[in-house]
Amino acid sequence: MATVLKVEDLKVYYFTSQGTVKAVDGISFTIDEGDVLGVAGESGSGKSTLGYAILGLVPPPGKIVGGRIILDGIEITSLSEDELRKIRWSKVSMVFQGALNILNPVLRIGDQIAEILMHHKGLSKKEALEIAAQHLKLLGLSPDVLRRYPHELSGGMKQRVVIAMALLLKPRLVIVDEPTTALDVVIQAQIMNLLKQLKEQERVSMMFITHDLSLIAEIANKIAIMYAGKVVELGSADNIFERSLHPYTQGLIRSIPSLKHRRALTWIPGAPPDLRNPPPGCRFHPRCPYAMDVCKREEPLLIDVEKGHSVSCWLYIKK
Ligand SMILES: Nc1ncnc2c1ncn2[C@@H]1O[C@H](COP(=O)(O)OP(=O)(O)O)[C@@H](O)[C@H]1O
Ligand code: SF4
Ligand SMILES: [Mg+2]
Incomplete structure (x- = not known):
């Protein structure tokens, strides 16, 4: 299968007056054609920053440093910025976290969608609006949405419009960042169904970012677990849900409510570290029930434990 995205030892830091925030600190993974890579981790672990970097849109004071x-x-x-502008939307697009607010309130939906097609494809307004209508239909919206302004749409409809815009130029990769966080549970389920449908029918390669591992279970075939700017475990959905290895992944899985098993919910005690000054060694050690001396001193590398399943934890490194 062709590789769509390869990220190698990526580092993205924010240079603030209070210090350097190492938001993404040496991350590597690949996404193949048709893959949906779920990226999960608590808030502040660097997920959105990773998405921005792939789009070439890291906001200042952030920079890709390696x-x-x-x-x-x-x-x-x-x-260059010019070259990046050409590939944004056409090769890679992103449904931003809080994307409902990115629609321009004073422009009709049709004008906003048509603008992208006119700019990138040189289409006339009429041609662009026809394609826009087809895309809205694909996402379960009627063509009359084109004539409406954003405030005339519900949250769920706006989220569909934003997803339609991201898919408009058939990019090789769509990054979807917390697409359901602001929506109620019924609409959330509809949006998840829609994304699953797009994955199956259109074979869109996706990076699906969320703090909610249970959403990832629905859609991803590969999963990267992020903690404090690093990928701590990477594997197929089966690897992660059936044979998770990293104590942090295991904690995240235990914190998913389960109707079937009616388990007591347990949350991982403590909070993620300040990324201006992360703990030495394994960044998870202050919260880890299995922490050993070596964990406090030396950083464990991400190693393969079986084909396509890797983990960074001293419990799995033979010394
Ligand atoms: N514009 C910014 N300036 C400074 N620090 C930032 C900025 N954006 C994000 N950060 C910091 O980078 C880290 C990762 O943030 P983010 O990528 O938004 O994580 P997530 O999406 O996993 O919640 C956090 O510590 C956050 O405070
Ligand atoms: S390296 Fe040590 S502290 Fe880190 S997760 Fe593994 S056992 Fe826990
Ligand atoms: Mg985020």
């Missing part, structure tokens, strides 16, 4: 991002054979990290 590593490579190769999208469809093109090295993003070496592109």
Whole structure:
């Protein structure tokens, strides 16, 4: 299967007046054609920053300080702003966290969608609106949405419009960042169904970012667990849900409510570290029930434990 995205030892830091925030600190993974990579971790673990970096849109004072991002054979990290603008939407797009607010309140939905097609494809307004209508239909919206303003749409409808915009130019990769967080549970389920349908029918490669591992279980075939700017476990959905290895992954899984087993919910005690000054060694050690001396001193590397399943934890490294 062709590789769509290859991220190698990526580092993205925010240089603030209070210190350097190591938001993404040496991350590597690949996404193949048709893959949905779920990226899960608590708030502040660097998930959105990772998405911005792939789009070439890290906000100041952030900077990519190391590593490579190769999208469809093109090295993003070496592109100029002009070159990046050409590939955004057409090769990679993102449904941003809190995306409902990115729609321009004074423009009709149709004008906002048509603008992307006119700009990237050189279509006339009429042609662009026809394609826009087809896309809205694909996402279960009627063409009359084109004539409406954002405030005339419900949250769920706006989220569908934003997803339609992200898919408009058939990008190789769509990054979807917490797409259901602001929505109620019924609409949340509808949006998840829609994304699953897109994955199956359109074979869209996706990076699905969420703090909620139970959503990932519904859609992803591969999962990266992030903790404090690092990927601590990476594997197939089966690896992660059936044979998780990292104590942090195990804690996240235990904190998913289960109707079937009616288990007591347990949450991982403590809070993620301040990324300006993360703990030495394994960044999870202050919260880990299995922490050993070596964990406090030396950082465990991400190692393969079986094909396609890797973990960074001293429990699995033979010394
Ligand atoms: N614009 C910014 N300036 C400074 N620090 C930031 C900025 N955006 C994010 N951060 C910091 O980077 C870290 C990762 O944030 P983020 O990528 O938003 O995580 P997540 O999406 O997992 O919640 C956090 O410590 C956050 O405070
Ligand atoms: S390396 Fe040590 S502290 Fe970190 S998760 Fe593994 S056992 Fe826990
Ligand atoms: Mg985020």
